Amino acid sequence: PAFPYKFKFKFDGCPNCCVASIARADMSYIGTWRDNIRIDQEAVQAYIGGEIAPNAGAHAGKDWGEFDIEKEVINLCPTECMWMEDGKLTIDDKECTRCMHCINVMPRALRPGMDTGCSILFGAKAPILEGAQMSTLTIPFVECEHPYDNIKEIVEKVWDWWMEEGKNRERLGELIQRYGIPKFLEVLEIPAMPQMVTEPRSNPYIFWKEEDVPGGWGRDINDYRSRHAI
16 A cells, blocks of 8 residues: 555553553554453452562562552552552542553452453654654554454554555654644544543643534624623
8 A cells, every 4th residue: 555654553462561562653552451450359458468479579589668558559549549448449440541550569469350452542653754752542442353343444544544644754643743633533433532631621722613613603793792792
């Protein structure tokens, strides 16, 4: 196909992103889950009591002191979705961003959910026409089952747009940057979702389309002033 430049796929088995797909591919797949984290409360107590070494023993060899679940796990949760209640670890899974920190620290007590799939991100690259950039989370969850037609359809939509609108040597991430995320979501035919927002309300401007505005752009100024007195 007449690609403007190269197009890379990278696949990660879990949100640890061990092959750094989020930084090195035009289209990144990161394995994830959408149900609740599985908790073994007995194993949680074993970690607290020192019977099981945290981080699978990776930090053994030095005296780090006793394991402190509040300091080493709960207080480091980026969304503060974990707490101890009546001696049990509780997780508000709808707030979880799958950062994997708690699972990495206590792998025998916490495990990913059973409803698995992948998150799809777009646009990472090294410096070419523009500077380096990371992938943008575009599809928070998609099921991955043979023959993977749902994923292939996404790839075809991206390629068709990129080949039509991309400039010479322009990577997908640069095309998305030039047109903006709203246009890219139109191409993919998916709605905007909260998971796509990194910093809510950092941009004070909202750009509407004419079909989304009652009456379109050709509204009567006198009618407007009758409802909004000066």
